[in-house]
Amino acid sequence: MSPYGKIFLIFGTIQVMLDKKILLTITAFTAFATMSLAQPKTDAEKKAIQSAREKEAAKTEIWEPVPAKVTPGKLAGEAPSDAIVLMNGKDLNAWQKENGGAPTWKIDKDGATTVVKGTGNLETKQAFGSIQLHIEWREPTAIAGSSQSRGNSGIFFMGRYELQVLDSYDNPTYVNGQAGSMYKQHIPLVNASRKPGEWQVYDVVFTAPQFYADGNLQTPAYITVFHNGILVQNHVAIKGGTEWIGQPKYTAHKEKETLILQDHGKDGGNPMSYRNIWIRELQ
Numbered sequence: 001m002s003p004y005g006k007i008f009l010i011f012g013t014i015q016v017m018l019d020k021k022i023l024l025t026i027t028a029f030t031a032f033a034t035m036s037l038a039q040p041k042t043d044a045e046k047k048a049i050q051s052a053r054e055k056e057a058a059k060t061e062i063w064e065p066v067p068a069k070v071t072p073g074k075l076a077g078e079a080p081s082d083a084i085v086l087m088n089g090k091d092l093n094a095w096q097k098e099n100g101g102a103p104t105w106k107i108d109k110d111g112a113t114t115v116v117k118g119t120g121n122l123e124t125k126q127a128f129g130s131i132q133l134h135i136e137w138r139e140p141t142a143i144a145g146s147s148q149s150r151g152n153s154g155i156f157f158m159g160r161y162e163l164q165v166l167d168s169y170d171n172p173t174y175v176n177g178q179a180g181s182m183y184k185q186h187i188p189l190v191n192a193s194r195k196p197g198e199w200q201v202y203d204v205v206f207t208a209p210q211f212y213a214d215g216n217l218q219t220p221a222y223i224t225v226f227h228n229g230i231l232v233q234n235h236v237a238i239k240g241g242t243e244w245i246g247q248p249k250y251t252a253h254k255e256k257e258t259l260i261l262q263d264h265g266k267d268g269g270n271p272m273s274y275r276n277i278w279i280r281e282l283q
Contacts, residue, residue, distance in 0.1 A: 068082070070082045077134060077136070077201065077276060079134070079276075079278040080280065082280060083134075083278040083279060083280050084126070084278060084279045084280070084281070085277075085278045086124060086259075086277040086278060086279060087113055087274060087275060087276060087277035087278075088111075088276075089107070089110075089111025089112070089113075089275055089276070090107070090111070091107070092105065092107065092113065092122075094124060094125055094126065095122050095123065095124060095125065096122075096123055096124075096125055097119075097120050097121070097122070097123065098120055098121040098122070098123040098260060099123070103122055104116050104119040104120070105119065105122055105263075108273070111275055112138065112273040112274065112275045113273065113274050113275065114271055114272065114273045114274075115153065115261075115263050115265075115270060115271055115272045115273075116263075117263065117265045117270065117271065118263070118265040119263060119265070120263055120265075121156075121260050121261060121262050121263050122260065122261040122263070123159070123258045123259070123260045123261075124258045124259045124260075125258075126258070127254070127256035127257050127258050128158070128256055128257070128258070128259060128279060128281060129158075129208040129255050129256045129257075129281070129282075130206060130207045130208045130281070130282040130283070131157075131204075131205075131206050131279045131280060131281055131282055132203075132204070132205050132206075132279065132280040132282060133155075133157075133202070133203070133204040133205075133206065133259075133277075133278075133279050134201070134202075134203055134204075134276065134277065134278050134279075135155065135201070135202050135204070135274065135276075135277045136199050136200065136201050136202075136274065136275050136276045136277070137153070137165055137199070137200055137201075137202070137272060137273065137274050137275075138197065138198065138199050138200065138272070138273040138274075138275075139151040139167040139169075139196040139197065139198075139200075139272065140167075140196060140197070140270075140271050140272070140273075141196055141197035142196075143167070143196055145270075146171060146172075146173075147171065147172065147173040147174075148166070148173055148177060149270075150166065150167045150171050150270075151165070151166055151167030151196065151270060151272060152165070152166050152167075152262075152264040152270050152272075153165040153166075153261065153262045153263070153264055153270060153272040154183065154242075154261075154262040154264070155202070155204075155259070155260075155261060155262075156242070156259065156260035156261075156262065157206045157221070157223070157259060158208060158221075158253065158256075158257035158258075158259075159257045159258050159259075159260050160241040160242060160253070160257070161182070161206075161221055161223070161238050161241065161242060162182070162183040162242035162262075163180075163181075163182060163183075163202065163204065163223070163225060164177060164178065164179060164180065164181045164182070164183045165179060165262075165272065166178055166179045167179070167193070167196055168180070168191055168193040169193040169194065169195050169196060175187045175188075178191065179191070179192075179193050179200075179227065180192060180193075180225060180227045180232035180233070182223060182233060182236065182238060182242075183242050184242065184243060184244070184248070185236075185238065185239050185242070185248060186233055186236045186238075188225075188227065188232035188233065189231060189232050189233070189234065190230060190232060192227040192228045192229075192230040192232060193227075193228075194228060199275070200227070200228055201226075201227070201228055201229070202225060202226070202227060203225070203226040203229075204223065204224065204225050204226075205223070205224040205282075206221065206222075206223050207221060207222040207223070207282075208221055208255065208256075209221040209238070209250065211250075211252040211253075215251075215252035216252075217250045217252075220237045220238055220239070220240075220250070221237070221238040222235055222236065222237055222238065223235075223236060223238060224236075259279070261274060
């Protein structure tokens with residue numbers, strides 16, 4: 001501390017016995033004076049201080065590993081360079097009927113793939129674990145049925161954890177079964193549904209569950225869902241495989257399983273359409 005700083009502090013100590021108000025004024029002045037005296041005056045001092053600050057900052061900088069470069073799509077919704085494109089509007093080469101066989105859903109002239117009622121679910125040939133999924137879907141323009149019998153389908157992660165697809169535009173139903181719900185498990189935060197006939201989008205981050213060697217659950221699956229750009233599931237823990245009746249539960253399975261699109265053919269009004277489906281595998 002400079003000699004001047006010492007003088008200010010001693011004088012401030014004397015004043016405290018005389019007048020507290022004077023002490024506050026002098027203490028404030030003392031701090032200012034001391035701070036002013038501590039400021040670097042030369043360029044060399046300034047450079048030395050800056051160099052010391054940069055060295056401290058460098059201690060918290062991480063340079064490796066360098067993230068891989070991924071080129072985003074030119075337009076919103078287009079697949080990035082590292083994506084696996086599952087539905088391109090031209091063919092269904094990435095798909096099969098559930099448990100095998102050539103897919104029987106039809107590709108329309110606009111490039112959409114539409115459910116053919118009663119022909120069964122569509123299943124990816126490739127198995128996946130944790131993923132980022134982009135999927136676009138459309139409800140039939142002609143409204144038929146109500147509640148769960150209106151535009152019903154579903155996206156089954158790892159073949160067993162269902163994100164509900166339903167016409168939920170002015171269509172009352174149980175809320176843990178409407179569009180954007182994890183079926184019978186998690187209610188969506190909001191109803192972000194568009195009108196029938198308009199294309200809708202799910203952007204999903206799904207984290208696969210992990211199991212111990214003895215088959216017991218180690219960590220549950222988690223899912224985050226944006227419906228038409230609006231958050232409807234915020235990193236919720238999936239309670240187990242989807243059940244229509246009864247409570248969900250976990251059964252140990254492989255680290256990677258297929259993605260399934262549902263043909264809810266037992267009800268009417270379900271000629272659902274899908275397009276532009278792509279996946280990014282996550283570590």
